[in-house]
Amino acid sequence: MPATDYQGSSAAFTNIGRPVQGIRRDQLYAMDGSPTSPEQDLDFFQKQVADRFLDLASVGPDDLLSLSWVHKLLNSFLSCQEDFKLVLISHKSQISRPPLDRLVADYSERSVKALDVCNAIRDGIEQLRQWQKLLEIVLSALDNCNNQKTLGEGQFRRAKKALIDLAICMLDEKDSHTSALAHRNRSFGRNNASKDPRSLGHFRSLSWSVSRSWSAARQLQSIGNNLAAPKATELLTTNGLAVPVFTMNMVLLFVMWALVAAIPCQDRGLQVHFSLPRNFPWASPILQLHDRIVEESKKRDRRNSCGLLKEINQIEKCTRLMNDLADSAQFPLAEEKEAELRQRVQELTTVCDTLRTGLDSLERQVREVFHRIVRSRTEGLDSLGRANHSE
Numbered sequence: 001m002p003a004t005d006y007q008g009s010s011a012a013f014t015n016i017g018r019p020v021q022g023i024r025r026d027q028l029y030a031m032d033g034s035p036t037s038p039e040q041d042l043d044f045f046q047k048q049v050a051d052r053f054l055d056l057a058s059v060g061p062d063d064l065l066s067l068s069w070v071h072k073l074l075n076s077f078l079s080c081q082e083d084f085k086l087v088l089i090s091h092k093s094q095i096s097r098p099p100l101d102r103l104v105a106d107y108s109e110r111s112v113k114a115l116d117v118c119n120a121i122r123d124g125i126e127q128l129r130q131w132q133k134l135l136e137i138v139l140s141a142l143d144n145c146n147n148q149k150t151l152g153e154g155q156f157r158r159a160k161k162a163l164i165d166l167a168i169c170m171l172d173e174k175d176s177h178t179s180a181l182a183h184r185n186r187s188f189g190r191n192n193a194s195k196d197p198r199s200l201g202h203f204r205s206l207s208w209s210v211s212r213s214w215s216a217a218r219q220l221q222s223i224g225n226n227l228a229a230p231k232a233t234e235l236l237t238t239n240g241l242a243v244p245v246f247t248m249n250m251v252l253l254f255v256m257w258a259l260v261a262a263i264p265c266q267d268r269g270l271q272v273h274f275s276l277p278r279n280f281p282w283a284s285p286i287l288q289l290h291d292r293i294v295e296e297s298k299k300r301d302r303r304n305s306c307g308l309l310k311e312i313n314q315i316e317k318c319t320r321l322m323n324d325l326a327d328s329a330q331f332p333l334a335e336e337k338e339a340e341l342r343q344r345v346q347e348l349t350t351v352c353d354t355l356r357t358g359l360d361s362l363e364r365q366v367r368e369v370f371h372r373i374v375r376s377r378t379e380g381l382d383s384l385g386r387a388n389h390s391e
Helices: 010-015 038-057 067-090 100-141 153-174 197-202 216-224 232-237 242-262 283-298 310-328 335-390
Strands: none
Touching (some): 038 283, 100 216, 100 310, 100 335, 153 310
């Protein structure tokens, strides 16, 4: 079923108080064992979100938007989502009352829109794997460099061909939003994708639930559309519960925006307006991260990049330097050129090792985000069905 076909309403969440695996009791009880007050629950949730994003914002420029940072970002999102679920469980009797029912339903609709983003990011991860394979061809051809053996001209030509294929592949990705799309890839709910290795140089794919006209930029705008801080009347009528709902809406929007900024995907765009009052404890680190990522996108060497992921920048730099070296190489290689080549090979090896371990972990996390959203929605639908049947 396409991601955007999931239906439901906030009434579905009135019966989500069944046992939840992995619930941390310290969120429901104070240190002396007595239940915490509703106000303490809400304050604790706000503090947890703030602490996680303060940690994300504390990284230096070399770690921001790296695979490890994106990994931490998704971990933070999953933790925030689990804490939010605890808040709903603790106040389930109020969720069916207006206007909280509408606010929860609105968050649910926005989260379902994030499913398409997850699918598009999965395709971007697959694209990075194709680049990794080409880098491994380069390293295989230049393996003698690490073995301190003389490099043959034939090996060098093979490496140069792989570098040219990689450059074409990355260029195609940059222009992919204007090109015709050849085939559809599987979503996280499908495993019947076919892969044509002949399309490596012009690899482009969409998930099952994303049409050819789908745009990451428009999807982000849709997730953030009409998103505003709760009004005083909403705070009063919901006993403050409008705040955690708004918090999760903003966390969802920022995490999806950061993923699109980092990973290649169809029709990327960072023009999302974050209207966020700074009186929320988590607002400052989120706005700080937003500003830093936007500034990163404006750098001369990142302006036309197909993704702001640190490892993509490393690939672009390494391949550019390797191509420059290949264009000027004469055989037999001079000692200086050979030393430079060994350095470039070592840099490429480091990037490949990072991609080899980091991409699998990242895909598992994006998959978990996807399924966590679907499970929450399905639990709500089941609950709504039982409520209607009992009536």
